[in-house]
Amino acid sequence: MITASALRRDPLPLRGRTALVTGASRRAGIGHAVARRLAAYGASVYLHHHVPHDAAMPWGADSPDAVADSVREALADPQARVVSGPGDLADPAEPARLVRTVTEEFGRLDILVANHALSGSDGTLDDIDAAMLDAHWAVNTRSVLLLVQAYARSRAASAGDAPGGRVVLMTSGQDLGGGMPGEIAYALQKGALASITRSLATTLADRGITVNAVNPGPVDTGYATDEVLAAVAARFPAGRWGTPDDPARLIAWLATDEAGWITGEVVTSEGGFRR
Template sequence: MPTPPRPAPAELRRDPLPLRGRTALVTGASRRAGIGHAVARRLAAYGASVYLHHHVPHDAAMPWGADDPDAVADSVREALGAPGARVVPGPGDLADPTEPARLVATAVKEFGRLDILVANHALSGSDGALDDIDAAMLDAHWAVDTRSVLLLVQAYARSRAALPPGTPGGRVVLMTSGQDLGGGMPGEIAYALQKGALASITRSLSTTLVERGITVNAVNPGPVDTGYATGEVHAAVAERSPAGRWGAPDDPARLIAWLATDEAGWITGEVVTSEGGFRH
């Protein structure tokens, strides 16, 4: 088998807008304190147009409360790096099995095609330890955390199938967690189960889609300070990091944005842990 040629010097120079002309859908990008918002800002700064999915009722029911979707979108627009690139926010309840296909179709209609899918959303709450969980909790997490992600990937892959062969930029990034590290997540059985399923299916999805020029990877961002922990819990987690702090949303966002670029085209089927050396 022939060896790929060495890159020319010009190819080694980093393009400041490596996603110029590309389009992205980022789910769960509903709070300026969240990972989805940070990912969207990075993608926008790299030149992409971004569709921001949000589900305000979910956040409104959580202790941290909801953010203003228009303010989130404005924050991402401030980071736009390429002339003509756009940011479009839109709602969607991904517990509805018809919503993933509708969401992808909406993004494709808005931008003409969809290059990058970052499935960042997840259900918070409605969980517990082994003795606390019930069928309703398991079903709720399955519907949002796993079923909707697979249906999003399916709809995304079908949308890419309509593009000319060799169209560059096909990228899928899933979000997993630390469910298989250290002591696991014994207090969040339903969540850990579904996040484990995403990590497990990453390799199968990557093998399925490699012939279409689509890479599929999963990222475990570790403990990221998105406003859900305070007090002693916050301090205890920080103490277990060599840096003495939680991850910031932009820490995993830099990795995810890089995985969306052509530089990461050889990386697929991987579960990448980005925890800053966190000691489980």
């Protein structure tokens, strides 16, 4: 029987732990919201960004310092810290370098949230070519698997088989409803992450590491036109898009000990979105 004291929730369930959140480059994005939630739960956070990618997109780049300062405002543990740094995850050597940088900075890495993704450079079945497929594979899938590999090796070196290891991947609901016929390369590579989640969870279970994936559904991160915003909002029972903090709350919970029995799952957090 669980004791009454064990049932009392720790207000800082991630105190003393360190998280790496990739793709945390815009204050309007999911990565930023996740990082703020983790910081509010007591974790130290390393924010990965790749400004050239955002600068090439319609929404433009944000200031890495401004993003980091925003996350620092959410720090709940006086001993916790926020550090940010760049990295082009299209480079196959970058995942290992990034994990090494985090472990050298904080001494260990407990939580990996692979939130980054390549946007654009995509199209329909008629539009795609080998270059598009290769670009999405390199950033959206290969780099994630190499990050998990480097993370698992760092955990083995710094924490052994201690519980509390967490990996969260991001998918896109490409297997639900009508799919994503206008973004074939993106859907393909995100689908690969959903498919590998259980295999990774089984591989890392004996090391005290859980692996889950989250499908955040349509989230308003500033990329949609007013017309698209209105049309998609009508398909939510609540009449609104998801906000970045909606999936962030789920991801932060998955990082805590309360979610220690959840692994190998693809969790959809779409607010009842009707496809």
